[in-house]
Amino acid sequence: AQTVTQSQPEMSVQEAETVTLSCTYDTSESDYYLFWYKQPPSRQMILVIRQEAYKQQNATENRFSVNFQKAAKSFSLKISDSQLGDAAMYFCAYRRVQGGSEKLVFGKGTKLTVNP
Amino acid sequence: GAVVSQHPSWVICKSGTSVKIECRSLDFQATTMFWYRQFPKQSLMLMATSNEGSKATYEQGVEKDKFLINHASLTLSTLTVTSAHPEDSSFYICSARGVGAGSSYEQYFGPGTRLTVT
Numbered sequence: 001a002q003t004v005t006q007s008q009p010e011m012s013v014q015e016a017e018t019v020t021l022s023c024t025y026d027t028s029e030s031d032y033y034l035f036w037y038k039q040p041p042s043r044q045m046i047l048v049i050r051q052e053a054y055k056q057q058n059a060t061e062n063r064f065s066v067n068f069q070k071a072a073k074s075f076s077l078k079i080s081d082s083q084l085g086d087a088a089m090y091f092c093a094y095r096r097v098q099g100g101s102e103k104l105v106f107g108k109g110t111k112l113t114v115n116p
Numbered sequence: 117g118a119v120v121s122q123h124p125s126w127v128i129c130k131s132g133t134s135v136k137i138e139c140r141s142l143d144f145q146a147t148t149m150f151w152y153r154q155f156p157k158q159s160l161m162l163m164a165t166s167n168e169g170s171k172a173t174y175e176q177g178v179e180k181d182k183f184l185i186n187h188a189s190l191t192l193s194t195l196t197v198t199s200a201h202p203e204d205s206s207f208y209i210c211s212a213r214g215v216g217a218g219s220s221y222e223q224y225f226g227p228g229t230r231l232t233v234t
Contacts, residue, residue, distance in 0.1 A: 033221060035222075042227070043154075043207060043209075043227070043228050044225065044227045044228070045160075045209065045211075045225035046225075047222065050222065091159060091160070095221065101165060101173060102148075102165070102221075103150070103162050103165065103175075104150075104160075104162070104211075104223060106159045106160050106161075107159065108158070108159045109158075109159050
């Protein structure tokens with residue numbers, strides 16, 4: 001079964017600095033999708049970035065980038081020039097497709113605090 | 117584009133009563149909708165998946181008779197919590213995927229519904 005592990009329950013960063021959130025996953029599939037979601041205090045899930053496993057190039061969205069290491073099954077999120085609005089829970093997720101059904105498997109999340 | 121709404125955003129009900137939560141895709145056709153449950157300071161757990169016009173598929177451990185899901189149209193899915201008890205108090209989130217959204221495989225999330233059972 002696919003599992004997603006976020007080993008950092010909490011992280012903090014100074015405003016304007018860079019922080020990296022870790023995520024590892026377990027799968028026997030060769031093609032899949034990985035996501036990072038942000039959940040601010042409003043609890044609205046917001047997609048931060050996605051990565052397709054067959055693409056070797058790491059995804060980038062403005063200040064957010066990933067380090068995707070397929071062989072190591074690692075998918076870390078780097079936030080550059082951190083802003084106060086980046087403070088939130090961050091969830092790593094794996095999209096599993098099996099037998100015609102699909103589901104997102106989420107990690108337990110990392111709470112990010114941004115200090116002014 | 118790809119907006120999903122939920123109603124109500126917050127509901128309080130008495131133990132033993134039933135409550136219905138609506139999930140709507142506002143600008144695309146949601147062929148598949150997902151219902152999640154999130155306890156405080158925890159992650160999202162998938163409860164069930166529904167395809168328009170078909171019966172929902174429930175995850176292991178989720179009582180289908182307690183959590184009734186109806187995906188009657190391409191823009192609306194409902195979750196009814198029947199005979200609610202305090203332990204059903206939680207944050208319920210829906211997501212949708214479908215035609216006309218930005219991505220065919222990405223799930224778009226609603227803002228969630230906080231259910232409190234007294």
